[in-house]
Amino acid sequence: MIIDGLQCGHFDRDAFERLQKAGVHGVVVTCGFWEGTLESLDSLGRWRDLVRENSDIVTIATSPAEIEAAAVEGKVGAIMGYQNTNLFEGRIRLIEMFAELGVRVIQLTYNNQNELAGSCYEVEDSGLARFGKQAILEMNRAGILVDCSHVGNLSTLDAIKASQKPIAVTHANADSLFSHKRNKTDDVLHALKETGGVIGCATYRNITGDRYCKTIENWCEMVARTVDIAGIDSVAIGTDRSHNFTKPDYEWMRMGRWTREVDYGAASAARPGKVPPPDWFQNVEDMNVIPGGLSLVGFSPEEVNKITHGNWLRLYAATFRTT
Structure with a gap:
């Protein structure tokens, strides 16, 4: 069983079938x-329609x-x-x-500073705003997991301190x-370890690098080195894999409505647009090699289970409940 902490894109029946073949059940x-x-x-309405139309292979999950x-x-x-958090x-x-409509994970910011916190791309991370603290406490109460993937490191540390539940x-x-x-940064990973939080290791080449994208063993070595830092x-796993994205989709992600200029997001002028997936992860169903790759670099069966799904299930159990 594999749980992926985040994917994006235009999901369709083919995407769900590929996830099935990969053993991804969350x-x-x-x-x-x-x-x-x-x-x-x-x-949300479109997602409900999509799941209803493909109910034999996919379901909306709101709990472990x-x-x-x-x-x-x-x-x-x-x-x-x-x-x-624009929603x-x-x-x-x-x-x-x-939360009552079934939303379970929300990221505080996406690339830009907003009313809640600073982003990873601002020259100076503003830290958590007053509204950010109140929103985190409300997310804790409502059963929504706080995500800080695109959030600045200072704001992430502030969020960890402010949250009553792990993030x-x-x-x-x-x-x-x-x-x-x-x-x-390592101080963020140490703070996650101390508070029961989880990082999902990505496979997105722009933030993973060519070396760790070369083979499944190389990527799993990166996971092992992350475990050395965070415990x-x-x-866990958070591939950041996209489905059926085209140039307009990448432009929307990176520029939205907030700029007239070209913004590359995690990419660059030297490598704009869609970046090639890892060499070992050409198709979604290739995720099925991850458990074997983790074993290959020395993880025990119990540790493999924690990385592939157990750590996410524990975190979801701690955060998807109302208080």
Whole structure:
């Protein structure tokens, strides 16, 4: 069983079938980036239609028990998530309403500083704002996992301190292993370890690097080195894999409505657009080699289970419940 901490893109039946073949029975799906409240509700509606049309192979999962039930039935458990907090439009009361609609994971910022916190790409990380602290506490209460993947390191540390429940970095890597603004410094990883949080190791080449993308063994060595920093209980999988994305989709992710200029996001002028997937991960179903790769680099069966699904299930159990 594999749980992927985050994927994005235009999911369809083919994507679900590929995830099935990979043994992925839980995946956080991205329902939005820059969209406001109404657009975000539209997205949830489209997801419900998509799941209804493919109910023989996919189900919406809102709890660890529902993910495990999906695995027993051989289905993919889709966990509803957003990569920004624009869906709240500054209204704290909308947090519990989206939770009641089945949303379980929300990232505080997406690339830009907002009302809640600073992002990984700002020249100076502003830290957690007052609204950010209140929103985190409300997410804790409503049963939504706080995600800090695209959040600045200072703001992430602030979020860890402010949250009454452990948080996640659903899709990033250790900056000390591959230096990139999107990756997390060792002090962040240590703080996750101390508070029961989890980082999902990414496969996105721009933040993973060519060396770790070369073979499954190389990527699993990166996971092992991340475990050396964050501990075996705080490392999982968060591929950041996209489905059926085209040039307009990447432009929306990177530029949204906020700029007239070209923004490359985690890419660069030298490597714009869609970056090649890892050499070992050409197709979604290739995720099925991850458990074997982890064993190959020395993880025990118990440790493999923690990385592939156990750590996410523990974190979801701690955060998907209301208080």
